[in-house]
Amino acid sequence: MKKKSYITLLFSALFFLNAPFAMAQISAPGSVGSTPTQYPAFQETDSIFVFCTENENQQLAELQASTDLEGTKTFLWEKYSNETGTFEFYFSESTEATESMISALEDGGYRATITQGETTTIYRAWVFNSWYxxxxxxxxxxxxxxxxxxxxxxxxxxxxxxxxxxxxxxxxxxxxxxxxxxxxxxxxxxxxxxxxxxxxxxxxxxxxxxxxxxxxxxxxxESIVTKADFSVDPQNGEAPLTVTFNNQSENGDPDQYEWFFYRDLDQIKRESENSDQPVDSIMIVAYDENPVYTFENSGTYNIKLVSKKVSATDSNTFLTCVDTAYIEDYIVVDTSFVAVPNVFTPNGDGTNDEFIVKYWSMQSIKISIFNRWGKRIHFWESNNVQGFEDTYLETVWDGRLGGRFASPGVYYYAVEGMGRDGEKRKKHGFFHLFRGKD
Known part of the structure; x- marks a missing residue:
């Protein structure tokens, strides 16, 4: 049991018999709240004090009567009996103190009468030990x-x-x-x-x-549900693009994950436009917890993760809760392209010292470089390109012929290949080799 607040509330009651200047006061130290009585018949109003207790057996209620009368006086305490409808004796003391207290009180109404000679002051209050x-x-x-x-x-x-x-x-x-x-x-x-x-x-x-x-x-x-969630790395790049899927699902059963890898979104749209039949949009389904997948071709891909949680019920049956998560943005595998410079300066200054044919998302590529007389001086070919970063060195000409520096001048290139988006890529033209340093 907790007490939200501890407030000592003081309520003055002036009841005078034969002593118009005597003042009495009743308080309930430790009470947490108070409210006035709502007697329908009795013409006066008393205070109701509430005490918070831990249980029904604990009694914290207490009342304190005080007066400004000096000298010996008598404090008579009485408790109301609902059986007789009267106040009956509870406790009495004669003392020179200006206050008297009764503690560990049962619920009920109490009356205090303070007497000194012909002066008598009477006041009442109700107390309750409340608990939950x-x-x-x-x-x-x-x-x-x-x-x-x-x-x-x-x-x-x-x-x-x-x-x-x-x-x-x-x-x-x-x-x-x-x-x-x-x-x-x-x-x-x-x-x-x-x-x-x-x-x-x-x-x-x-x-x-x-x-x-x-x-x-x-x-x-006790949770019986799961929440599907995952992240990917990387989410875009050239083909072939190898993506690691990090399963971040909560409370899923390890052997109950299903990954749905959808086909290229544009391809699905094209097939749907030309057919009145449902189009199979699923490329593969994986069941690993954290799969790694390589997207071989250019495209825009959607991914869905299904997480499951199987729990036993009280009726000796099993309940399967399922949650689904889609990738927030599509995995984008870039389309193919080829880029060739028109000048390079193999002069050893660390800038533009190599002639580099750059390409992206190519399946196959053939690179040829010719001198001004049509003789091929550099050649590289691959029918299974695994990305520009993996084959960078093979695409480079350092401006040497047989270990010697090639002469400055105009050279000719020819590049052709097939992109992983199904597009043929061709480029040819001239470029300049400058040897001198500025």
Whole structure:
């Protein structure tokens, strides 16, 4: 049991008999809240003090009567009996102290009479030991939702009209609240939550009232669902493009992953436009947890991951929860191209010292360089190009012939090949070799 706040509330009550200048005061140290009585018949108003306790057996209620009378006086405490409708003796003391306290009180109404000679002051108050006991549980768990179930007990705070002994009840304004961590997720007793989390999650149930009395209890949702998620590296580049798929799914069964690799998006569209039949859009299906796949051809590719979680139910059957994730952006494998420089300067200054034929996403390529008399002086060919970075050195001419520097002047090139997008690529023309340094 927790106490939201600890407030000492003081309420003055002036009841004078034969002593118009005597003042009395009643307080309830340790009470957490107070409210006035709502007697329908009795003409006066008393204070109701509430104390928060851990359970029904704990009694924290206490009252303190104080006066400004000096010298010896008598404090007479009485407790209201709803059986007789009267106040009956509870405790009495004669003392020179200006205050008297009674503690560990049962619920009920109390009256204090302070007497000194012919001076008598009377005041009343009601006290209640209020508590809450709560329980919480998870039920009806499935792939789409689950329920948080709670129950709680708390005593009624009943008092009586001092005129006709009719029973009255203190309004506590009880509220309930469910939290996940510090976030409130529901303010009803038995909520149904959709989109269950893919991890075991603790939920806290609280019940509290306007006086600050409350209790909390927790229950744990044991997840039976999975959340599919993945990342890729790289997501674009030239063909052939080798991509690593990093499975970031939560709570999926390791042997239940399915990866769907779709064919080139443009190819699917072209086939769909020319056919009234469904087009098979799946290229392959993989079942590895973290597959590595090489896209041999240019194109735009979609990827889908299906994650599954299989759980046993109370009825000795199995429930399979499934979640699907698509790649946020397509994997783009670039189209083919060939680029040839028109000048290079093999003078050893570290800049433009090599004649480099650059290409991208080529399946096959043939590179020839000729001098001004038509003699081929450099040649390279491949029918299974594995990317420009892998074959960079083979495409390079360093400006030497048989170990000697080639003469400055005009040379001729011819490049032809097949791209991994099915396009033929051809380039030919002249380039200049300059030897001197600026």
């Amino acid at each position: 006991a709560a329980s919480a549980n998870v039920t009806d768990s499935n792939c789409e939702s689950f329920k948080l179930i709670s129950d709680f007990n708390s005593p009624e705070l009943n008092y009586y009209d001092l005129e006709d002994n009719s029973e009255l009840q203190v309004f506590k304004d009880v509220n309930v609240e469910w939290k996940e961590g510090q976030t409130t997720i529901a303010s009803v007793q038995n909520p149904q939550l959709f989109n269950p989390p893919p991890r075991d999650t603790e939920y806290t149930f609280s019940v509290y009232d306007q006086f600050g009395c409350e209790t909390t209890t927790t229950t744990t949702y």
